[in-house]
Amino acid sequence: MSTPKTIRWGILATGGIAKTFTKDLLVDPQTRGVTNVKHTVVAAASSSSQSRAQDFLKDTGCPADAKAYGSYEELVKDPNIDIIYIATPHSHHYQNAMLCLEAGKNVLCEKAFTVNAAQAKALAEKAKEKDLFLMEAVWTRYFPLSIYVRDLITSGRIGPVVRVTADNGFATDPEEAFGDGKHRLVNPDLAGGALLDLGIYSLTWVFQTLYHTQPEKTRQPPKVLAAVKNYSQTKAADETTTIMLVFPRSPEDGGDAHAVATTSIRVTTTPGGTHDAPSIRISGPKGEIQVFPPAFRPTRTKLILNDGTVEEKHWPHPGPGKGSGWYNGFGNGKNAEGEGHGMFWEADEAATALLEGRKEGKYEGLAESILIMEVMDEVRKQGGLVYPEKIETTKYPTEL
Ligand SMILES: NC(=O)c1ccc[n+]([C@@H]2O[C@H](COP(=O)([O-])OP(=O)(O)OC[C@H]3O[C@@H](n4cnc5c(N)ncnc54)[C@H](OP(=O)(O)O)[C@@H]3O)[C@@H](O)[C@H]2O)c1
Numbered sequence: 001m002s003t004p005k006t007i008r009w010g011i012l013a014t015g016g017i018a019k020t021f022t023k024d025l026l027v028d029p030q031t032r033g034v035t036n037v038k039h040t041v042v043a044a045a046s047s048s049s050q051s052r053a054q055d056f057l058k059d060t061g062c063p064a065d066a067k068a069y070g071s072y073e074e075l076v077k078d079p080n081i082d083i084i085y086i087a088t089p090h091s092h093h094y095q096n097a098m099l100c101l102e103a104g105k106n107v108l109c110e111k112a113f114t115v116n117a118a119q120a121k122a123l124a125e126k127a128k129e130k131d132l133f134l135m136e137a138v139w140t141r142y143f144p145l146s147i148y149v150r151d152l153i154t155s156g157r158i159g160p161v162v163r164v165t166a167d168n169g170f171a172t173d174p175e176e177a178f179g180d181g182k183h184r185l186v187n188p189d190l191a192g193g194a195l196l197d198l199g200i201y202s203l204t205w206v207f208q209t210l211y212h213t214q215p216e217k218t219r220q221p222p223k224v225l226a227a228v229k230n231y232s233q234t235k236a237a238d239e240t241t242t243i244m245l246v247f248p249r250s251p252e253d254g255g256d257a258h259a260v261a262t263t264s265i266r267v268t269t270t271p272g273g274t275h276d277a278p279s280i281r282i283s284g285p286k287g288e289i290q291v292f293p294p295a296f297r298p299t300r301t302k303l304i305l306n307d308g309t310v311e312e313k314h315w316p317h318p319g320p321g322k323g324s325g326w327y328n329g330f331g332n333g334k335n336a337e338g339e340g341h342g343m344f345w346e347a348d349e350a351a352t353a354l355l356e357g358r359k360e361g362k363y364e365g366l367a368e369s370i371l372i373m374e375v376m377d378e379v380r381k382q383g384g385l386v387y388p389e390k391i392e393t394t395k396y397p398t399e400l
Helices: 016-025 050-059 072-076 090-102 117-130 144-155 194-210 344-356 366-383
Strands: 005-012 037-045 067-069 083-086 106-110 134-137 163-169 223-230 238-247 257-264 280-284 287-291 300-305 310-314
Touching: 005 016, 005 072, 005 344, 016 037, 016 050, 016 083, 016 344, 037 050, 037 072, 037 344, 050 067, 067 072, 072 090, 083 090, 083 344, 090 106, 090 117, 106 344, 117 134, 117 366, 134 344, 134 366, 144 194, 144 280, 144 287, 144 300, 163 194, 194 238, 194 257, 194 280, 194 366, 223 366, 238 366
Parallel strands: 005 037, 005 083, 037 067, 083 106, 106 134, 163 257
Antiparallel strands: 163 280, 223 238, 238 257, 280 287, 287 300, 300 310
């Protein structure tokens, strides 16, 4: 067995998901059977102060010699970084990713990739021009659970998929929780709303089951019909969005396939956190695959065939294990002791791509990220959801 290659990460932003990602990144990859790569963090940057970056490095358990920067501009100049993980609000992804690419850095950028498809295209072009790796951090695509579901589909166990329904939502009272309108979930200046933040997962499930599983040469973009309800307090940032999609397919492959992707910040698939109903249902003529909530981090699937076969599977997230005293989680949610959050699989893929000289993610290339942004553009157009010009622009640099 060859020695694992260590990939040196820089972390751009110090908020909630940056913490979760970084903690996962530092878990020994062997705990999940990965032996080709290892990860280390060599630097982190905060846009507000160097001390915030310093605290971040300490809180996440980064190596003592990791550098703390008080600006993103300093971070991208660090010659010891192989790849930068961007974890700012999606309003800022375009400007931040362009900063990294211009400086010659490979990039893993949080979802939603950008505010619109024009920005996503401009980033893809810049990465190509600079011969750099660029990937949208849709972590769910890289879970073993997702690989299993896609394999089930392509193996034909349920026949050609006829319909997919996918839901992702939070049961919050936005007036109560985000009353001042500043939180990134409802703030138009931060590209807030259900669609870009949560609906991206409903669309991820629709695309990874109905689009990604089709042959690359013949698959076609879907037709889209959408209903958008904007959040009344901020007059933009959708609170509930429903999307109907039709994926063209040849008659031999089953003909057109339908999907309904739903998302909301006011209602959820299973109120009370019971997780007792599937958030994703993938239906074919021979049966159905069910994926249980939350859609972004599922751990349970059920295959139900018309002949009565039921195969239920649990997909634990490995980590240092019980007795390790190590915890991860997101926001107020804490995982069980020693249980990883599941963000390391996308990091492993990004690192492996660097090793192999690939410039895009294996389970969602840039063309697919751009196509999903195009679908979200169309949804926003149909629903009259417009963000401020400064975050929609492709002009770089733009002060935000
Ligand atoms: N994959 C997932 O499961 C997941 C989960 C949650 C969020 N996300 C995505 O990750 C991104 C960040 O989400 P988050 O929940 O981590 O947000 P957050 O807690 O608000 O953190 C965002 C960070 O971005 C930096 N930032 C720079 N300019 C900012 C501005 N004008 N306003 C606010 N923050 C600014 C701040 O760090 P410094 O200034 O210190 O650098 C801030 O702490 C979003 O795109 C979101 O969709 C992904």
